Amino acid sequence: MAPSRSPLTRQSIVDAMTGLLGPHGVETGDEQLKAASVDRFRKYTAVHGIYDGPIPAAIVYPSSTADVAAVLRFAEENLVNVVPRTGRTATEGGLETVVEDSLVVDGSRMNAITSIDPVDMMATTQCGVGLQELEDTLRAQGLTTGHSPQSKPLAQMGGLVATRSIGQFSTLYGGIEDLVVGLEAVFPGGTVTRIKNVPRRAAGPDIRHVIVGSEGALCFITEVTVKLFRYQPENNRYFGFLVDEFADGVAALRELVTAGYRPSVCRVYSPEDARQHFAAFYQGKNVVVLVAEGPKGIADATAEAIGELFAGRPHERVDGALIRRWFENLNWGQDKIDAEKTAMLEHAHLGYTTEVSVSWSRVSELFDAVMSRIRGEFPRAGDLTMLGAHSSHSYQTGTNLYFVYDYTIRCSPREEIEVYHKPLNAIIVEEALRLGGSMVHHHGIGKYRTPWVRQEHGSAYYLLATLKHAFDPRGVMNAGTIFPLEPAAGAGESTS
Numbered sequence: 001m002a003p004s005r006s007p008l009t010r011q012s013i014v015d016a017m018t019g020l021l022g023p024h025g026v027e028t029g030d031e032q033l034k035a036a037s038v039d040r041f042r043k044y045t046a047v048h049g050i051y052d053g054p055i056p057a058a059i060v061y062p063s064s065t066a067d068v069a070a071v072l073r074f075a076e077e078n079l080v081n082v083v084p085r086t087g088r089t090a091t092e093g094g095l096e097t098v099v100e101d102s103l104v105v106d107g108s109r110m111n112a113i114t115s116i117d118p119v120d121m122m123a124t125t126q127c128g129v130g131l132q133e134l135e136d137t138l139r140a141q142g143l144t145t146g147h148s149p150q151s152k153p154l155a156q157m158g159g160l161v162a163t164r165s166i167g168q169f170s171t172l173y174g175g176i177e178d179l180v181v182g183l184e185a186v187f188p189g190g191t192v193t194r195i196k197n198v199p200r201r202a203a204g205p206d207i208r209h210v211i212v213g214s215e216g217a218l219c220f221i222t223e224v225t226v227k228l229f230r231y232q233p234e235n236n237r238y239f240g241f242l243v244d245e246f247a248d249g250v251a252a253l254r255e256l257v258t259a260g261y262r263p264s265v266c267r268v269y270s271p272e273d274a275r276q277h278f279a280a281f282y283q284g285k286n287v288v289v290l291v292a293e294g295p296k297g298i299a300d301a302t303a304e305a306i307g308e309l310f311a312g313r314p315h316e317r318v319d320g321a322l323i324r325r326w327f328e329n330l331n332w333g334q335d336k337i338d339a340e341k342t343a344m345l346e347h348a349h350l351g352y353t354t355e356v357s358v359s360w361s362r363v364s365e366l367f368d369a370v371m372s373r374i375r376g377e378f379p380r381a382g383d384l385t386m387l388g389a390h391s392s393h394s395y396q397t398g399t400n401l402y403f404v405y406d407y408t409i410r411c412s413p414r415e416e417i418e419v420y421h422k423p424l425n426a427i428i429v430e431e432a433l434r435l436g437g438s439m440v441h442h443h444g445i446g447k448y449r450t451p452w453v454r455q456e457h458g459s460a461y462y463l464l465a466t467l468k469h470a471f472d473p474r475g476v477m478n479a480g481t482i483f484p485l486e487p488a489a490g491a492g493e494s495t496s
């Protein structure tokens, strides 16, 4: 879809926003606007103060659903591109403002926890509530959402739903798509829609899924209702095992999950990846991490099954206390983001990740194919300081692989993405698609996996594209996200 082009001047867009939201609801500071033009996909140029893309006209801060509706009505009428945002932890370019004079609509001031219902086991929040704040509030009442992405200290409910995020306890609780009961969103033109909270229904297709994962390209999510569970950390049992082959670890996860057990955490790290997490004890091996969680009887039964599973396999046991301690420091808050900035500036060194999914029967093939293609084909392989992967979210039919690559940058900051990030990302995406998997497991398509979106969906791309045409006919929502701005050349076009 072609991006919208507003006939309005930048100043008249700002004036209109000031009229709608008041001066406190509109930010036009130079530094803030530049920072709002990118996300973590461009973290290296950003840390060098380089912002080459269009800079938005304003960042606006609605404080109610009515405000969002007014902004979206104005945007559609005047063909102004809207980029929704909340916690700003996006990694795939979803926050990039690729159209001149875009409006960044920031929901973070819509930050009320509207209700916590311990009988119907639901919590409702506005889009700007941080997951950490929600979890802290819930846990004090013996409850939890069960959602725990690594970005929990920063990410907010709107973005978590918009990206189809997933947490570290997903094998037990599911991804956000399993947790959302109902939600409210504003569509282009200002139409407000609330999908009601019911335990289940057969009243047509599940319309929640038009919104969950829409990455700001169809609507603005204003309110979310999620399921609640009892918080029972006292029953948690932590396990770590060292195994010789990555495939051995994957096989163990598969056996456990397909047998019907649901350890909340279910992971295997390749030795390269394990080195950066478990240097003290990994011994150059693959590390399997499992956590049994839930009511005591279930946690104990899961723990027993884990014990039996490994009794029949060669392994070395890791002290569960080490795994628990590692887990407690896994999440990323602002402190880690700041430390990463310092490392990028001082050492011209950074890390990125690409997460894909595939059926159980192809996991090892995918792992081997990616490792050998990158080592053999990537011209800057010598600059890689780490290349590894882990599986961290498992299902009845398969698992994800989360490839991690760190490199020292031996080119100008402007060239980094083309020289390193894009080619590495492309190899992983291509191999996942070749083996029948998905090119993206949980970070979203953003703007940088759009070249393969037609290949990802095949004949079902018709359904996706129709949603865009139906709900955003004037193309004002987050142009270039999920849906390529122009037909992609080369990769991704062959099977569409």
Ligand SMILES: Cc1cc2nc3c(=O)[nH]c(=O)nc-3n(C[C@H](O)[C@H](O)[C@H](O)COP(=O)(O)OP(=O)(O)OC[C@H]3O[C@@H](n4cnc5c(N)ncnc54)[C@H](O)[C@@H]3O)c2cc1C
Binding pocket: 040, 083, 084, 085, 086, 087, 088, 089, 090, 091, 093, 094, 095, 107, 127, 148, 149, 150, 151, 154, 155, 156, 157, 158, 159, 160, 161, 162, 163, 164, 165, 166, 167, 168, 214, 215, 216, 217, 219, 220, 221, 222, 332, 442, 443, 444, 446, 478, 481
């Ligand atoms: C260190 C780190 C660790 C991470 N770990 C995980 C992880 O474990 N699991 C995981 O799934 N992801 C992870 N991510 C990715 C990211 O945190 C998630 O995608 C998260 O869901 C984004 O939420 P946010 O509030 O930061 O959204 P933002 O970054 O603000 O936005 C993300 C996308 O959602 C859209 N959006 C935001 N708010 C709205 C809204 N109200 N309505 C409509 N669209 C909206 C934006 O346009 C954008 O496309 C990680 C990221 C980082 C930096």
